[in-house]
Every structure is written in structure tokens, then in C-alpha cells.
Amino acid sequence: MKHAARKINASKNNKIKESASYHVFSGVTNLVFLLFSISTVLPMILTIIVSFTDERAIMRNGYSFFPEKWSTMAYQLVMDQDWVFRAYGVTIFVTVAGTFLCVVFSSLCAYAIAQPTLKYRNVLALFLFIPVVFNAGVVPWYLIVTRTLHLKNTIFALIFPIIVQPFWVFLLRNYFKTIPPALTEAAEIDGAGKVYTFFKIVLPISKPIVATVALFAALMYWNDYVTALWLVDKQELWPLQYMLYKINSLITFLTKGGAASLGGINTVVPNESFIMVVFVVAMGPIVLVYPFVQKYFVKGIVVGAVKG
């Protein structure tokens, strides 16, 4: 806002006419931004169009913005697949539970290590920080998670291994540090416990930063497929993104000579359009929520800027 205001000011000050070269620059820049903006939407539109395209038309003409023949058959097919909805359910559960636990645990810890009265706060921060700089690598991690903690093929495997994000804890801590101690002291004098003060006073006034961390956590859980790649084989537990990954590799397999094995044109299985439907369904929530949360992400990036 401030920035925009300044821009307006500056252009008022510069009542001098803009040079011709500026007009060229402005035109080119606008064109580039416009094209880039279009490039972010086109793939989505193409995905939606292909999902409504007749399978034979795809086979004949490839992906097209102007399909020869429309069809809703793939949608009907997806509606019959329980596993699509199941994967959706897994992802929604993991995102909600993971985000909730991540935010609560992280802010509890952040609040504690933000207290100047806590003597070992720096030791605890260091404990959190060391793994950022040095980690054992994915193989020992994999063996511990599967053989010692026995998390393979459990829903917890999708939540806990990525729940600790030290930078978010530090981001929260830095914010909590700016809360005037008078606020919490007053409550404590009135007999409120630390936990009560935290949930009733500290969290409400820290809404902006907590919301930012929650949004980043939700995005992380929603988009994560690597954790499942390592830790989940059982199909009932496939999260949405991992399911997409799986069917994407399947279609790769099919189009790489596998198409012949499908038999003649008469037995066309709508696999391309089918997959597109699943992708449309998966993109839906992000596209719907995006316009409303976009600005909070921008704020979050600016606050966390370099360190986030």
C-alpha cells in the first residue's frame, strides 16, 4: 500500500513527459508480464479442456484447446472410483491434523524459547537448529522411521516426519519476543497459568504470524508427495499428490509403447482424459482457495523474507 502510494506521488512529481523510450520499455514489460501471467493459467485451462475431451480425439490429435469431440465420460468414470475420494480424504485429514499440530507444537515451543527468563532457551534453540546444518541423510532416517518407529504405512508417517520446521519456530519466536511482557505479566498476576496465558492472550494477538505459518504448513502438507514416496505403499493411505504421481507414471508407461497393448481403438479406455479429470479435481481446492489466501502468503514472505 505504502509502496503504491509512493508510486503515485512520484508520478505526480514527475509531471515531465515520459520519454518515448519509456513507452517502449513500458509496453515490452507489460507484454512480458501479461504473457507470463497467461502462461500460469493456460496449463490449467488445457487440463480442464482435455478432461472433457473424447479419448479417441486425444489419441488422434494430441492435447488440444479446441477438441474435435467433447465428452464427459471420464468424469462419470472418476465418480465411480472410490480410491480417488479415499486419497482426497487422506490428504484432507493429513493437512488438517498436520497443520493443527504443527502450529500448536511450534508456537508452544517458540513461546517458551522467546521468554528471556528461560535460562536454557538458547540451548534449546541450538538443539532445533543443528539438524538444519547437518543431517544424517535419508537412508538412516528411513531405517529409523520404518524399523525403529514402525511408521511405515501408517497415517502418522505422513504427518510427523515433516512436522518440525525450525525456521517457522524461529519466525514465531521472533514475533513473540516483540509482545510487551506487561501484557502477559498482568494475566499471570491475576493467577492465570502460563498455558492459559499463551492460548488466551498470546495466540490471539499473534494471529497474523500464526496464520502465516498455518498457511505455509497447510500448503506443505497438501502438496507433499515425497514423504509418501518413501513411507507409504498401501493404497488406502495414498495421499492425493502421491496418487497423482502414481497415475502420472502409469500414463507415461502406457504412452511409451504401452498404448499398443491396450488393443484396438474399439476398446478405448479413457486413460488420458481420466487422468486429466483426477488432476482437475486435485487442482480445484488450490485454485478456489488461492485468491483468498494469496495476500497472506505475500505478507508471510516479506516477514520471513530471507530466513523463511
Place this chain on the structure above:
Amino acid sequence: MKKVKKKNQEHRTYRIAVPFINVGKELWKNKVLYLMTVPILLLCFLFSYLPMPGIVMAFKDFDLREGIWGSSWNGIENFKRFFESTSFTRVTFNTIWINFNNILWGTVLAVVFAICFNEIKGARRKRIYQIFMFIPYFFSAVIVGRFVDLLFSTNTGIINQVIGAMGGQEIEWFSSPQYWVKILVGTNLWKNVGYNMIIYIAAISGIDEEMMEAACIDGANRLQKVWHILLPNLVPTIIIMTLMAIGRIFYGDFQLIYAITGGHGQLIPTTDIIESFVYRSVMASSGGLPDYGFSTAVCLYQSFIGFVLVLGSNLLVKKYDPDYALF
């Protein structure tokens, strides 16, 4: 006399126990606060510290039945095997080369976009640009991988359709490794430039207005203002962002790269990074039993060099601007 001696003795035991008593006192005094840190610290311990002793597997001929401690040592045999194989040069080069290009072009594009964005007019139009350019950041790696397929799929992809329409020879993209560093870097730019732009736009709006006004009064034109004020003011941010990225140059973007190229064995020569190599050797997708000892050695190689790079880059950041140092 006796009393004094006893007192002395008490005093001595007290002195030895003093640090522990103090720790205990402190923990007890702030027990609620310490308890608040327990969930995160415990999870951090389980998933980050517990695997650390497993590093010894790198020096063992690891056998699952014998476990980590029962398996026999084999010295640096695992490392020797890795360093002598062609995989070593391939994955090291690919990881660094793809990241290097991501950092270089990512920074250039984000800075140029941020400056141009700042120079054009129309608050509403700019807001719309920003909203759209930030979209790809929200797509998951798998969805971005699908978009890449839309373009490059051999039979149905848009690019081959265009080539075909122009009468050219269609290219089997997924069997032609030579194109894929460019494609991966391009995808990464497309996905992340909106995010990085925001950082630089924020840096620009932090520039002192008086400086700009002074330049105006002195009769500086737009280009001069960009060159002499805007850019120099962005240099600290550029340097710090770049140094931090260099600290991570040994860690590939597995999530994105594997989502795009995972199923395509023919692309391995140019797109195989350390992470995907480790993943394949653990999951033994090429058949045979996973070789944990060997892949731990590869991990340790990555962690060690990564550690040195983070320390080094942090040292440089600290020299440049202590405020931004990690530690």
C-alpha cells in the same frame, strides 16, 4: 572439630552437585515453559537425532538381519565403490549444475522482473500481474510435472504438435536427455519467480524515498535512478539470497525433479541428482536388494559437503551482514 569436618564434607558434595542442582532448579522453576517445548523437541529428536548414529552404516557391509551394530565393518569400501563409479561424477555434476543454473537465472529473472514491475504504472494491473505470477508456486510438484507432460509428451504434447504443424521433425523429448537441464531449470524459474520477485519488490519498497527524490531533483532520468539507486540498494539482498542458495547447492530439488523425470530411465544421464540416485538404490527399483551401506555412504558424502558449504556461506554472510547470518 567434628562438626566443622562434617560441614566441610557437605560443602564438597554440594560443590560437585552444584551444576546439576542448578539445572534441576531451573527446570523445576520454569517447568511449564520447558514442558511446552517438549513436543517439538521430542519430534526433532526422533526424526533428526535418532538417525544420526546410523551414519556408521556407511562404513559397514550392512546386513538387515544383523542390524546396524551387528554388521561387519568394511572401512571405506562403500565410499571407494561410489567414488570409482560413473554415478559419482554424474550425480555430483547434475546436482550442482542444475542448482547453479536455478540460482543464476532465478536471481537474474527475479531481480529484472522486480525492477521492471516497480517501473511500470497502474496499481490495479500490477496487482493482477502479481496474483497470476504467484500461482505456480502453489501447484504441487506432481501437478507441475503433468504440465510439463502437456508440453513435451511425444505423441500428444503441444510442442510436438507445433513442430509437426510447421513441418518439422517431431522430437522424442523423453528419450533425449540433452534438453532436460534447460527444461528443468525453466520449470523451476516458472514455478518460483513469482515468489522470489516478492522478496525483491519488498526490498525495493524498503529503499529510502528521500534518495529517490534527491535523485529526481538532481535531474536523474529513470535509467540512471535504476542503475545508481535501485540496483545498488538491492545488492545486499541479492548477495545474501545467493549465498544462502549456494549453501544449499549440494541438495537437489528432489520433489520437483523426480515428479517430472522420475519415470523416465532414459533421462538419467542429465537429470539424476544425488537424492534420486539414493532413492533408487534404497528402493532398488533396478532389481536386487537395497544396498543400505552404500547409499548411506552417498548420503554422508552429501551431508558432509553440504555441511561445509553451509558453514562457508554462512561465514561469508556474517562477514557481509551479521544480521542475516544463520548463526
